[in-house]
Amino acid sequence: MHLPNLKDANIKGKTVFLRADLDIPLVNGKIEDDFRLLSAIPTIKYILKQNCKIIIAGHLGRPDLNQESRIRNPHFAEASRGKQELSLKPVAEWFAKKLSHDSSFIIHDSSLGGLEGWEIGQNIFLLENLRFYKEEKANDPEFSKKLASLADIYVNEAFANSHRNHASIAGVPKYLPHFAGLHLEREVEVLSGILKNPKRPLVVIIGGAKIETKLPLIEKMHKIADYVLVGGKLADETKTLLKIQHEKINSSSEKKSALLIADLNTDRSDITLKSAENFLQILNLAKTVVWNGPMGKISDDKSVIADSEQGTKKLAEGLIRNSAFVVVGGGDTVGFLKKICLLETFACLPKARSHLSTGGGAMLSLLSGEKLPGIEALL
Numbered sequence: 230m231h232l233p234n235l236k237d238a239n240i241k242g243k244t245v246f247l248r249a250d251l252d253i254p255l256v257n258g259k260i261e262d263d264f265r266l267l268s269a270i271p272t273i274k275y276i277l278k279q280n281c282k283i284i285i286a287g288h289l290g291r292p293d294l295n296q297e298s299r300i301r302n303p304h305f306a307e308a309s310r311g312k313q314e315l316s317l318k319p320v321a322e323w324f325a326k327k328l329s330h331d332s333s334f335i336i337h338d339s340s341l342g343g344l345e346g347w348e349i350g351q352n353i354f355l356l357e358n359l360r361f362y363k364e365e366k367a368n369d370p371e372f373s374k375k376l377a378s379l380a381d382i383y384v385n386e387a388f389a390n391s392h393r394n395h396a397s398i399a400g401v402p403k404y405l406p407h408f409a410g411l412h413l414e415r416e417v418e419v420l421s422g423i424l425k426n427p428k429r430p431l432v433v434i435i436g437g438a439k440i441e442t443k444l445p446l447i448e449k450m451h452k453i454a455d456y457v458l459v460g461g462k463l464a465d466e467t468k469t470l471l472k473i474q475h476e477k478i479n480s481s482s483e484k485k486s487a488l489l490i491a492d493l494n495t496d497r498s499d500i501t502l503k504s505a506e507n508f509l510q511i512l513n514l515a516k517t518v519v520w521n522g523p524m525g526k527i528s529d530d531k532s533v534i535a536d537s538e539q540g541t542k543k544l545a546e547g548l549i550r551n552s553a554f555v556v557v558g559g560g561d562t563v564g565f566l567k568k569i570c571l572l573e574t575f576a577c578l579p580k581a582r583s584h585l586s587t588g589g590g591a592m593l594s595l596l597s598g599e600k601l602p603g604i605e606a607l608l
Contacts, residue, residue, distance in 0.1 A: 232408075232409035232417060232604070232607050232608070233407065233408045233607060234408065234409070234414065235272070235275070235276075235384060235408040235410065235411065236275070236411075238382070238406070238408050240276065240279050240281055240381075240382050241280055241281070242279075242280050242281065243279075243281050243282075243380075243382050244281065244282045244284065244379070244380040244381050244382070245281050245282070245380055245383075245384055246284050246286065246376065246377070246379060246380035246382065246383045246384070246401060246405065247269070247272065247273065247276070247283050247284065247285050247286065247384045247386055248286050248287065248383070248384070248385050248390075248397050248401070248603075249266075249269045249285050249286070249287045249386045249387055249410075250265040250266075250268065250287060250386070250387045250388065250389045250390060251265070251266065251285075251288065251289055251320050252265070252288055252289055252290065252390070253289070253320070254564075255319060258319055259319065260319055260320070262563075262567060263323060264567070264585070264587070265389060265587050266320065266323060266327075269285075269386045269410065269412065270327065270328075271411050271412065272384065272386050272410040272411045272412065273285075273324075273328070273353075274328075275411065276384070277328075277352060277353075281352070281382075282352045282353070282354070283352060283353050283354070284354045284355075284356065284379050284380055285324070285353065285354070285355045285356065286355075286356045286359055286376065286397050287317070287320075287356075287358075287359065287387060287390075287397075288358050288359045288360040288365070288390075289315050289316075289317055289320070289358050290314075290315045290358075290360070291360065292315050292358065292360050292361055294360075294361075294363045315361075316357065317346075317355060317356075317357055317358050318336075318347065320355065321346075321347040321349055321355045324349050324353065324355065325349050325350070328349070328350070328353070334349060334350040335349075335350070336348065336349050336355075339354070341354050341356070341379060342375065342378060343375075344356055344357065344375075344379075345357040359395075359396075365396050365397060366395055367396070368394050368395055368396045368399060368400050369396055369400075370400065372396045372400070373396045373400030373401050373404065374404055376396065376397060376400075376401050377401045377403075377404035377405050381405070381406075382405060382407075382408070383401050383402050383405040383406065383407040383408070384407070384408050384409070384410050385398070385402070385408075385410055385413055385603055385606075386411075386412055387410075387413070388412065388413045388416040388417075388586070388588050388591055388603075389587045389588045389589065389590075389591050390591065390603065391413070391588075391591050391601045391603025391604050392588075392590055392591040392594040392595075392599070392601045392602065392603070393602065393603065394602040398602060398603040398606070399603060399605075399606045400606075402606040402607060403606070407606065407607050408607070409607055412587070415584070416584075416586055416587070417595070417604060419556060419584045419586075420556070420586070420592065420595050420596055423453075423517065423519060423556065423596065424453065424596065424598070427453075427516075427517040428516035428517045428553075428554060429455055429517070430456065430514050430516055430517075431453065431454045431456075431515070431516070431517045431519070432454065432455065432457075432458065432511055432512055432514075432515040432517070432518050432519075432553075433446075433450040433454045433456070433457050433458070433486075433518075433519045433520075434458045434460070434508070434512075434518065434519070434520040434521070435447055435450075435457065435458070435460075435521055435522055436461030436464075436520075436521070436522030436523050436524045436562075437461045437521070437523060437559065437561060438461060438462035438466075438522075439463075440466040443463060443521075443522065443593060445597040445599075446521070446593050446596055446597045447459065447488075449596065449598055450486065450519075451488060452486070453486070454486040454519075455487065455515075456486055456487045456488075456489065456515075457486045457487070457488045457489070458489050458491070458508050458511065459488070459489070459490045460490075460491040460500045460504070460508070460522075460523075460524035460525075460540065461522055461523055461525060462497070462526075463522065464490050464491045464492075464493055464500065465493060465497060489507070489508070489511070491504035491505075491507075491508070491524065491540075492504045498525055498526045498536070498537035499524060499525030499526065499537040499539060499541075500540040501540070502539065502543070504540070505524065505539075505540045506543075508544060509543070509544065509547040512544070512548065512551055512553070513547075513551065515551065515553040516553050516554065517553055517555075518548060518551070518553045518555045519556045519558075519596070520544070520548070520555065520556065520557050520558070520562060521557075521559040521589070521592060521593060522559055522561065522562060523538070523541040523561050523562055523565055524540035524544060525537040525538055525539070525540050525541055526538075527541070527561055527564070527565055527568075531568055534568075534569065538565065541562075541565055542569055545565070545566060545569060545571050546571070549571060552582075554581065554582060554583065554584075555575070555578075555583045555584075556583070556584045556586060557575060557583070557584075557585055557586065558585070558586030558587075558588055558592040559586075559589040559592065560589050563585060572585075591603075
């Protein structure tokens with residue numbers, strides 16, 4: 230999969246529409262985890278060095294568009310989950326602080342092409358939450374054209390949302406020369422490589438609770454990986470579903486992986502320590518590891534490692550010591566690594582050792598063999 234390379238493009242002096250991953254957790258208006266925002270910084274700095282202006286766009290949460298007042302005036306409407314709760318203003322302030330070289334990087338409320346947002350310094354404009362507009366999720370062509378009219382170039386740096394068929398993801402690239410952001414290009418390179426030619430043994434760890442989104446990955450990896458390890462709430466649900474899916478999964482003559490499903494503790498909140506130890510024995514054999522989803526229930530309390538998090542902690546610590554190439558994705562998994570102070574350790578490993586994916590659903594979709602609208606729009 231050869232994406233149009235941003236560094237091969239002549240963008241000097243142009244205005245660039247950058248679709249970024251801005252859907253980050255906020256607590257009382259404060260950014261709790263800036264992992265996704267940080268992933269866009271290398272691309273933003275590269276574009277700025279080309280003497281460009283940047284329009285950054287993205288979304289936050291799931292605004293309630295059933296409020297008639299919000300549809301009439303999406304920026305100023307006061308509604309439940311309204312302007313204050315899902316506004317991107319904290320993100321504008323974060324970018325101003327992260328990119329500041331001097332006092333010129335302050336934000337000003339403003340508008341661009343009739344769309345509300347913030348000026349950040351002289352060359353950056355951040356649009357307000359695109360999901361305040363119903364046309365965004367509807368992939369409305371006129372809304373796509375309106376967004377496209379703001380810029381000369383389109384860059385997708387929103388891998389975590391590239392499985393969405395939304396206007397700013399799949400619509401705008403139809404009307405502008407388009408390129409992949411530096412992080413998105415790396416995401417596709419790494420994840421496509423796992424599907425095509427991974428270093429073996431390939432071990433895939435799948436946890437969490439969303440059986441409907443993760444069963445396709447289990448089925449796909451059952452044919453590609455050497456081992457598939459299933460934990461979390463998924464382990465209980467998978468045991469039942471695999472009985473139903475038995476013929477479907479095993480009817481093919483293709484290569485099959487060893488599929489191991491963890492045992493859960495008494496209250497079903499975590500995998501047993503014995504299962505965690507068994508998983509680590511297999512992981513110690515691996516040359517490539519893909520991990521999506523925690524092994525137990527993740528507590529909201531950031532100050533304490535709960536009993537239900539011990540299995541996930543044990544695996545994370547084991548993977549740090551491992552010499553395999555490790556790919557980690559999914560918001561809960563990445564969030565837990567930050568909680569136990571291992572996220573920065575993973576991030577600081579050389580590229581030959583690890584990759585932290587911003588995608589949860591997008592990562593699952595790509596590894597399951599699905600075509601992602603945001604990626605297809607760039608080809």
